[in-house]
Amino acid sequence: MAKWIAAVLMSLALCAHADEDLDKRAAALEEELxxxxxxxxxxxDSHAGLAADLRREVxxxxxxxxxxxxxxxxxxxxxxxxxxxxxxVKRTTWLLWFGPLLLLVAGAALLVLRLRAGRSRAAGPQPxxxxxQRARALLDNDKEQP
Amino acid sequence: xxxxxxxxxxxxxxxxxxxxxxxxxxxxVPSPLIDKPAPAFALAQLHLPERQIGTRDMAGQVWIxxxxxxxxxxxxxxxxxxMEMARMKLAPIVGLNYKDARDExxxxxxxxxxxxxxxxxxxxxxxxxDYGVYGVPETFVIDKRGVIRYKxxxxxxxxxxxxxxxxxxxKLNQEGGNG
Numbered sequence: 001m002a003k004w005i006a007a008v009l010m011s012l013a014l015c016a017h018a019d020e021d022l023d024k025r026a027a028a029l030e031e032e033l034x035x036x037x038x039x040x041x042x043x044x045d046s047h048a049g050l051a052a053d054l055r056r057e058v059x060x061x062x063x064x065x066x067x068x069x070x071x072x073x074x075x076x077x078x079x080x081x082x083x084x085x086x087x088x089v090k091r092t093t094w095l096l097w098f099g100p101l102l103l104l105v106a107g108a109a110l111l112v113l114r115l116r117a118g119r120s121r122a123a124g125p126q127p128x129x130x131x132x133q134r135a136r137a138l139l140d141n142d143k144e145q146p
Numbered sequence: 147x148x149x150x151x152x153x154x155x156x157x158x159x160x161x162x163x164x165x166x167x168x169x170x171x172x173x174x175v176p177s178p179l180i181d182k183p184a185p186a187f188a189l190a191q192l193h194l195p196e197r198q199i200g201t202r203d204m205a206g207q208v209w210i211x212x213x214x215x216x217x218x219x220x221x222x223x224x225x226x227x228x229m230e231m232a233r234m235k236l237a238p239i240v241g242l243n244y245k246d247a248r249d250e251x252x253x254x255x256x257x258x259x260x261x262x263x264x265x266x267x268x269x270x271x272x273x274x275x276d277y278g279v280y281g282v283p284e285t286f287v288i289d290k291r292g293v294i295r296y297k298x299x300x301x302x303x304x305x306x307x308x309x310x311x312x313x314x315x316x317k318l319n320q321e322g323g324n325g
Binding site: 036037039049050053054056076077078079080081082 | 172173176177178179269270272274275276277278279280
């Protein structure tokens with residue numbers, strides 16, 4: 001009898017563990033998906049009817065043993081890339097992904113150019129030996145006078 | 147003078163982006179389903195639950211799928227346009243009664259008129275998900291080969307019907323069924 005009870009408890013614990021695991025995976029995936037009704041929320045946050053349906057869909061598909069990627073593909077097939085909170089890197093999104101980098105590079109290039117221009121202006125023509133001697137003489141005069 | 151040109155250029159470019167951005171409609175998400183086969187479904191009919199209606203019944207002809215619900219306020223606004231389309235006999239319109247209560251859906255059609263050749267009853271919204279529905283009403287035009295050729299998110303207006311749907315459906319009707 002005790003064995004039976006132990007077996008039942010064990011399987012219950014295993015089920016609970018599997019459920020917890022599934023909950024975690026589903027919750028993580030729900031954070032990745034945009035609710036199209038209220039576009040600035042994930043389906044995890046949204047109370048829209050559609051979000052609830054999509055949460056159900058995510059959970060069911062994971063329970064059926066589908067991978068995260070398969071569930072995401074299912075959503076993209078129906079709602080497009082827009083449903084993903086992290087847009088994929090592809091030709092149409094290159095500007096989105098690399099635009100900031102492009103701006104940074106352009107800004108850095110501009111900065112370097114300006115600094116160089118400034119330095120060569122500051123350097124200007126070097127004074128000749130004669131001019132330096134005159135300057136020194138003037139400075140020395142200044143010191144002796146008082 | 148020259149040093150003002152760059153900031154001014156940046157400002158004008160920014161203004162241009164903002165101007166275009168303001169005029170885009172973020173609700174109109176381009177559907178990935180255009181030019182893809184319409185997802186197959188077979189659902190109980192709204193009026194006759196024991197009978198089914200599905201994509202197979204509509205194969206070989208140009209048809210319109212209109213997603214609607216009795217709880218959807220915009221659908222009421224769209225309804226006269228659908229009635230007009232039914233009168234014009236543009237193409238058979240199949241209703242997809244989306245996440246509705248059966249009696250309320252039927253009562254709605256009795257009260258306001260029924261533009262649909264038949265309505266499918268999608269109680270849990272699964273067919274809606276397959277069609278990427280997120281803003282009822284939505285309308286799909288499906289060609290003879292069962293390919294989605296047009297999707298309208300939100301209400302159909304008389305302008306859309308005469309300007310887009312009429313020429314599109316005329317063109318689709320001329321296309322071959324298997325070509």
